[in-house]
Amino acid sequence: MDNTQALAVKYPQVKDLMNETPIFWKNPDYGQSAKLPFSKEDILDAVARWDRFAPFIEAAFPETKKMHGVIESPLIKLDQMKKAWNDEHETPLAGSLYLKADSELPISGSIKSRGGIYEVLKFAEHVAMTKGTLKQTDNYAILKSPEYKQVFAQYGVMVASTGNLALSVGIAASTFGFKTTVYMSRDAKEWKKAKLRANGVDVVELDTDFSSVIPQARQAAAEDPNVHFIDDEGSSDLFIGYAVAGVRLKQQFDKQGIKVDRNHPVIVYLPAGVGGSPSGVTFGLKMIIGPYIHAIFCEPTHVPSVTLGMMTKLNNEISVFDIGLDGKTAADGLAVGRPSRIAGKVMRTLLFGSVTFQDPTIYKYEAQLMDTENITVEPSAAAGFTAIDRAITEVPAFNTANATHIVWATGGSMMPESERRVDHDKGEALL
Numbered sequence: 001m002d003n004t005q006a007l008a009v010k011y012p013q014v015k016d017l018m019n020e021t022p023i024f025w026k027n028p029d030y031g032q033s034a035k036l037p038f039s040k041e042d043i044l045d046a047v048a049r050w051d052r053f054a055p056f057i058e059a060a061f062p063e064t065k066k067m068h069g070v071i072e073s074p075l076i077k078l079d080q081m082k083k084a085w086n087d088e089h090e091t092p093l094a095g096s097l098y099l100k101a102d103s104e105l106p107i108s109g110s111i112k113s114r115g116g117i118y119e120v121l122k123f124a125e126h127v128a129m130t131k132g133t134l135k136q137t138d139n140y141a142i143l144k145s146p147e148y149k150q151v152f153a154q155y156g157v158m159v160a161s162t163g164n165l166a167l168s169v170g171i172a173a174s175t176f177g178f179k180t181t182v183y184m185s186r187d188a189k190e191w192k193k194a195k196l197r198a199n200g201v202d203v204v205e206l207d208t209d210f211s212s213v214i215p216q217a218r219q220a221a222a223e224d225p226n227v228h229f230i231d232d233e234g235s236s237d238l239f240i241g242y243a244v245a246g247v248r249l250k251q252q253f254d255k256q257g258i259k260v261d262r263n264h265p266v267i268v269y270l271p272a273g274v275g276g277s278p279s280g281v282t283f284g285l286k287m288i289i290g291p292y293i294h295a296i297f298c299e300p301t302h303v304p305s306v307t308l309g310m311m312t313k314l315n316n317e318i319s320v321f322d323i324g325l326d327g328k329t330a331a332d333g334l335a336v337g338r339p340s341r342i343a344g345k346v347m348r349t350l351l352f353g354s355v356t357f358q359d360p361t362i363y364k365y366e367a368q369l370m371d372t373e374n375i376t377v378e379p380s381a382a383a384g385f386t387a388i389d390r391a392i393t394e395v396p397a398f399n400t401a402n403a404t405h406i407v408w409a410t411g412g413s414m415m416p417e418s419e420r421r422v423d424h425d426k427g428e429a430l431l
């Protein structure tokens, strides 16, 4: 790209990104007013749809029984991890530390159970209402009937994924009876492919990176009018599915007595791949919880796609390859070189900032979380911890006893024991 040098002059931190130097980027447009393409009503509409589907989810996925078909994760206080943190960092963390354990979400064991499953539900509802006789007032458990399975079998669902989106969409769509195809990039884990195949999902493996897989999947889907393509680079339904987290987290704050106001800031750390899940969640937090909850995105120094897009205001018009990076990371959910079409645009005024990290640090925090709290997450999901030190040293207002820090653990409970042990050993060596 010829104008890379010009970009680096206009936005000096582009130089750090090119050099793979970990950065803290403060978004200069944070808090300004802007016209957004989505509203609070969109979120409440999605909440109502999840509620309508709860009887179906409870019947189809027995692990959701105790939550009555609601797919939500716990908010866990990390007192031991905070202690370990303060033992090894020069600047102690004054506030409280929590984990939003999306790693425990049913069906995919990841944050993708929010957006991915939501989009499948919305499509299923549309099909059932237009090709069947479903009404909003029905008990949606009837969608499990052989009659509806036959209706759904005439339709297909396709998605491209580095792994977790395929798991959530694949398992949900195949459960309805949709013909389900997932396109996976080369970094996708074997156990995820195996699990999908066991669920009757057609897995197409491509030996390329995620940003190249998407167009191929999109084209395959376009050839069949009965196929619904779930577009990780720009789907509004995915985005709104993630945003429902704002409503759920608000309920957890109320229940657990967590205050949010000018003197009680909440800082949320979210790993970003294509940027869809952290942006959707952030949008939900801002709409539902308000101005005193602040989101910080975390990305590998080799793949700072959302940060680069936002910093240069080029959003999805620029990829990390354009500035000479290789796009490689051990955090497979974050190995996305080009950001989504929605993320940067909607986040322009809503994102506090972002941090980039070197891969080894996520193994360190992953192991530390296992050792101190006995919680397993996958490498990507530990990324949030890498941002805390930068946030509290560069923004003193975030390091008060009244502040609440929430690391969004985006996935990992379904990781096989063998992989868990390998990760732990890598992290242990760095502790």
Ligand SMILES: *Cc1c(COP(=O)(O)O)cnc(C)c1O
Pocket (backbone or CB within 6 Å): 110, 111, 112, 164, 165, 271, 272, 273, 274, 275, 276, 277, 278, 333, 334, 336, 378, 380, 381, 410, 411, 412
């Ligand atoms: C998908 C994913 C992310 C990032 O989400 P994007 O929507 O791609 O930004 C982070 N962590 C895990 C575990 C994921 O599966």
